[in-house]
Amino acid sequence: MAVSMDHTEHAGHPDMSNVRKVAMWAFLGSECLFFGTLISTFLLYHNTTGDGPTAKEIFSVPFTSVSSFVLLMSSLTMVLAHHAAGRKDWRRMRVWLLATAGLGLVFLSGQAYEFTSFVHEGLTVTTSPFGSAFFVLTGFHGGHVAIGVIMLLATTLMSFTGRLRDGEGMNVELVGLYWHFVDIVWIVIFTVVYLLQV
Amino acid sequence: MTTPTHHNPHKGVWSWLTTTDHKRIGLLYGVSALVFFLIGGSEALLIRLQLAAPDGTILSADAYNQMFTMHATTMVFLVIMPAAAAFTNYFLPILIGARDVAFPRLNALSYWIYIFGGLFLTISFFVGGAPDGGWFGYAPLSTQVTEIVRMDYWALGVQILGLASLLSAINFITTIFTMRAPGMTMMRMPVFAWMALVVAFLLLFSLPMIAVGLFEVFLDRNLGTLFFNAAAGGTPLLWQHLFWLFGHPEVYILILPAMGIVSEVLPVFSRKPLFGRSFVIFSGIAIGFMGFGVWAHHMFVAGLGPVAEATFALTTMFIAVPTGVKIFNWIGTIWGGSLRMKTPMLFSLGFIAMFVIGGLSGVTHSIVPADTQQTDTYYIVAHIHYVLFGGAVFGLFSGIYYWWPKVTGKLLSEGLGKLHFWVMFVGFNLAFAPMHILGLEGMPRRTYRYPKGLGFEFWNFISTVGAMTIAVSILVFLINAWRTRTHGEIAGNDPWDGRTLEWTISSPPPEHNFDVVPVVHSEDDFWHRKYTEDADGNAVAIPGGGAPLVAGPDDPPIHLPSPSFYPLLAAFGMFLVVLGLVYVPVGLILAGIGVVTVVWGFFGWSMEPLTREAH
Numbered sequence: 001m002a003v004s005m006d007h008t009e010h011a012g013h014p015d016m017s018n019v020r021k022v023a024m025w026a027f028l029g030s031e032c033l034f035f036g037t038l039i040s041t042f043l044l045y046h047n048t049t050g051d052g053p054t055a056k057e058i059f060s061v062p063f064t065s066v067s068s069f070v071l072l073m074s075s076l077t078m079v080l081a082h083h084a085a086g087r088k089d090w091r092r093m094r095v096w097l098l099a100t101a102g103l104g105l106v107f108l109s110g111q112a113y114e115f116t117s118f119v120h121e122g123l124t125v126t127t128s129p130f131g132s133a134f135f136v137l138t139g140f141h142g143g144h145v146a147i148g149v150i151m152l153l154a155t156t157l158m159s160f161t162g163r164l165r166d167g168e169g170m171n172v173e174l175v176g177l178y179w180h181f182v183d184i185v186w187i188v189i190f191t192v193v194y195l196l197q198v
Numbered sequence: 199m200t201t202p203t204h205h206n207p208h209k210g211v212w213s214w215l216t217t218t219d220h221k222r223i224g225l226l227y228g229v230s231a232l233v234f235f236l237i238g239g240s241e242a243l244l245i246r247l248q249l250a251a252p253d254g255t256i257l258s259a260d261a262y263n264q265m266f267t268m269h270a271t272t273m274v275f276l277v278i279m280p281a282a283a284a285f286t287n288y289f290l291p292i293l294i295g296a297r298d299v300a301f302p303r304l305n306a307l308s309y310w311i312y313i314f315g316g317l318f319l320t321i322s323f324f325v326g327g328a329p330d331g332g333w334f335g336y337a338p339l340s341t342q343v344t345e346i347v348r349m350d351y352w353a354l355g356v357q358i359l360g361l362a363s364l365l366s367a368i369n370f371i372t373t374i375f376t377m378r379a380p381g382m383t384m385m386r387m388p389v390f391a392w393m394a395l396v397v398a399f400l401l402l403f404s405l406p407m408i409a410v411g412l413f414e415v416f417l418d419r420n421l422g423t424l425f426f427n428a429a430a431g432g433t434p435l436l437w438q439h440l441f442w443l444f445g446h447p448e449v450y451i452l453i454l455p456a457m458g459i460v461s462e463v464l465p466v467f468s469r470k471p472l473f474g475r476s477f478v479i480f481s482g483i484a485i486g487f488m489g490f491g492v493w494a495h496h497m498f499v500a501g502l503g504p505v506a507e508a509t510f511a512l513t514t515m516f517i518a519v520p521t522g523v524k525i526f527n528w529i530g531t532i533w534g535g536s537l538r539m540k541t542p543m544l545f546s547l548g549f550i551a552m553f554v555i556g557g558l559s560g561v562t563h564s565i566v567p568a569d570t571q572q573t574d575t576y577y578i579v580a581h582i583h584y585v586l587f588g589g590a591v592f593g594l595f596s597g598i599y600y601w602w603p604k605v606t607g608k609l610l611s612e613g614l615g616k617l618h619f620w621v622m623f624v625g626f627n628l629a630f631a632p633m634h635i636l637g638l639e640g641m642p643r644r645t646y647r648y649p650k651g652l653g654f655e656f657w658n659f660i661s662t663v664g665a666m667t668i669a670v671s672i673l674v675f676l677i678n679a680w681r682t683r684t685h686g687e688i689a690g691n692d693p694w695d696g697r698t699l700e701w702t703i704s705s706p707p708p709e710h711n712f713d714v715v716p717v718v719h720s721e722d723d724f725w726h727r728k729y730t731e732d733a734d735g736n737a738v739a740i741p742g743g744g745a746p747l748v749a750g751p752d753d754p755p756i757h758l759p760s761p762s763f764y765p766l767l768a769a770f771g772m773f774l775v776v777l778g779l780v781y782v783p784v785g786l787i788l789a790g791i792g793v794v795t796v797v798w799g800f801f802g803w804s805m806e807p808l809t810r811e812a813h
Contacts, residue, residue: 019300023372026402030364034406037440041410041425048431125423129432132423136413154804 024174028181031144035185038137039192045129046197052127055197058118067110068190071145074103075183078176085172093172094156100179101152104145111142134193141189144182151175216761218302219709223309224288225605231281234316238272239672241265243665246629250662252650262646263330264348268319270333271352274452275359276316278586281594282455283308283366286394288605290370292700292707293388295379295716300372302759303803304365310769311362315355318776322351329355332644334445337426337437341418347780353416354776360405360412361772367401370394379699381718385479388698388721389472392479393458396486397451403490404447411440420782435500442493450489452586453553454482456593457524460546463600464528466694467543468535469737471722474527481520481527488517498569507566514564521557525550540694541615545596548623552588556581559634574644577637583630595622595675602679603693607705608686614678618671625667632657632664697725710756762806768799 046055081096115135118124125135155175217223245265248254257265291299299305322328329352331340340349374395378387387395414425415437424430426437465472472478494502494510502510528550537543559581563569572578595618603609636657641648648654692701699716700707702724720726729737771792778789 019372019376022375023300023368026368026371030368030402030406033403034410037407037410037443041414041436044433044436045425045431050431125417125421129424129427129430132414132417132425132432136417136423 020171020174021177024177028177031181031185035137035141035188038133038140039188042133042137042193045133046193048129050128050130052131053121053123055130055194058121058123059194059198060114061194061198063110064114064190064194067107067114068186070103070110071107071183071186074100074107075180077103078179082172082176090159094159097152097156097159097172101149101156104149104152104179108142108145108149111138137193138189141182141185144185148175148179148182151178213761215766216306216763218298218306218759218762218765220287220291220299220302220305221605221707221709221711223305224284224286226309227280227284227287227312230313230316231277231284234272234276234280236672237320238269238277239669241269241272243669245269246662246665248646249648249658251659252648252655254647257646259646260327260330263644264323264328266644267330267332267352268323268328271319271329271356272316273586274333274448275356276312276319278452278590278594279359279363280312282397282452282590283312283363285390285455285459285594285597285601286366286370286397289601289700290391290394291373291377292703292711293391293698294374294377295382295699295712295718296373296377297711297715297756298759299369300377301369303762303765304369306762306765307769308362308366308369310766311358311365311772314769314773315359315362318358318773319351319355322348322355334441335415335437336441337415337418337434338428340415340437341426344419350416350419350780353412353419354779357409357412357416358772358776360409363401364405367398367405370398371402374398379712379716379718385476386718386721386723388458389461389475389478389482390455390458393454393461393482396482397454400447400451400454400486400489404444404451407440408444411437411444414440416779420779435497438497438500439493442496443490445496446493447486447489449585450485452590453593454485456549456590456597457482459593459597459600460528460549461524462698463542463546463596464531465722466600466696467538467540467546468532469538469695470531470535471697471725472527473530473533474523475721478524478527481523484520485517488513488520492517495563495569498563498566499573511564511566515561518557518561525554525557540599541610541612541619542596542600542694544616544619545592545599548619549589549592549596552584552592552626556584556586556588559584572637574642575637576633576641576643579643580630580633580637583626583633587630588626592622595619600694601700602682603689604700604705604707606682606686607689608682609689609693610678610682610686614674614681618674618678621674622668622671625664625669625671628664628667629661630664632661636661692724695728697722699724702727710758714753760806762803764799764803764806768796768803771795771797771799 049055077096077099081093081100084090084092084096115138123131123134125132152175155172214222214226217226244257245262248257248262248265287299287305291297319329326346327348329335329348331349331352335349335352340352343349374387374391378384414423417423418425418427424432426432426434428434461472461478492510492513494506495514498507498510532547559577563572563578563581599610599615636654637643639653641652641654641658648658689705691704693705694701699718702716703712716723728740728743730740732738771794774792774795775789776792778785778787778792781788
């Protein structure tokens, strides 16, 4: 039978790394709505500060700009890690993966410091709807960064066992997609939550 | 060519607990949904018994609140969604010519999260009372009384059920985009597969919004955040927006799988291709998009202002258009066909008739002044049951009768099937048609009793008789299903003279579905293998049943996913997490154990090998 003419789609045993990429994109599409909803909640309450401090009084844009810059740079190191993985340069790949995880940790430390200082200045989740929305939004973003750091470290460890090279488990490209997404979300949060409010 | 002589010991409870076979997971979903259907149905019967006569005394006000909340939550999240997931799991891979879903273990994880989520919601009955704030948990009702943990059970239960659906959605989207058989282009996919794809996207984009809302409810209750606290400047209306931004797409999540089933059943029993096939598909996609733009019609009495009300009135009228297109296409399919009135066909025709009634009463909600009168009356209850019972449940039963022989290898009895249909059809209309009248007469929903002399007595009594009749019809179905174990007629591969790929393989299908991955040449491929056309366009059977399925040039070897215990373990960990979170701060210890269990599950998961080869 002449079956080749219809052979427009690839056969039933697809390349798994491609399959995972489709799944990751679908997941990130869902995440857009997740953060979109959190940001909308924040915008609803950005002026509802009650007796508590307002955005203007409490935000330190220079400090947050520095930590935003750190997170942005981590996307660059992530690209370098992906590039090294493409060349099968495992040593460089590990270096850049660890650099990315390190920058992520610096960002998280900055967030921890910021949260602590806000609490000292009288803004907590229970102060005002503004406080609730701010901490829940940035807290969920921080949680995503933390999960990203764990994924980066796990990928680095797995690269020693050889599993990474077989394309099994998490690969660098998937972690990269996730990391860049979390980074882009921060750009939106930094603009909407910090820059537009002060 | 690969010779599939693979026989493993696939018996025992352990093999079911660790299965990653999409067909077994589909069966698990189906049986679980049926069990929850009986639970949710019993809750409904208690509600109807309470309302059969004025000043009912069967349920207290408190018990009544729990019953209507849990009846709706159970039927929506634990019955209709998983029943659709059962069909999608079992048949989506087969319909597109694949041997499994893209991520078999993730599929198992979805199922186990669903089971633990259902268990979590149900055990609340035994630990101080079930959720009682209505299935849409309006704030501040759902956030105020924090000493009673019932709504914590609701917020966390719905949250993890949402997670299960989200993972399924990602899995099905990936399966459809990457695992279709050679020649199975998107437009050649069966309509059921298309509707499964639209549903997956609706889940993907609507669940995160309710997830945020549920987190906010949970945090308001347990951490003292002020999202819905009006005294502190919060806006309870935000919850309504977040809920219905999910809740309206959810309506289509519930109905589109049934529409997909009906679109498969009608052509087979009319012996005609689906009329305007691409119109049906694109209408489904249009419903998916427009479903995100009509949510505020649930909130017309909230005082949104004339601009918003006019906008959502218009979008609500417009969304009836693609739905109407589908109904005309179904009628066009039946028109001039050589109809065979088998049980699946009866349920599909019942679906169309009942859904038209429900759809029309839905359009009446778009008229804002009329909706203001209808809101929170039994008219709404009548409408939702015409679309979700007359629509979704009739469609799902059509699918059960249609695919039962494929899944079990035996046919359900036609006589009992028809009895089931007619008893259910009569009972359904007795139960819910009177609610239109009660609603327009002003009977409010969610009140546990009504006094004598308001004129509600007669129709309430009729409605209760109808509910009992439905219960009888379900009993007939259960007898029918049980009977097939011993008396069922052997179905063979193709009992209905079907059109799609599942009828090319044995009943029940082999573990690997296809001995060779089929190469698809057209839509309704199997029909065109069996029939050719004469000069007048009439179908003529090809002698000997037509050409068999042939392997493509690069037929892949058979890989089967390994059984895995880790999805069950990870899901159990999530159960411990949510159970612990109900009882913060003490429960945080339990939640911590849960987190460790989840990590253990995922660690084991990432370390075990992916597939085994069939020898």
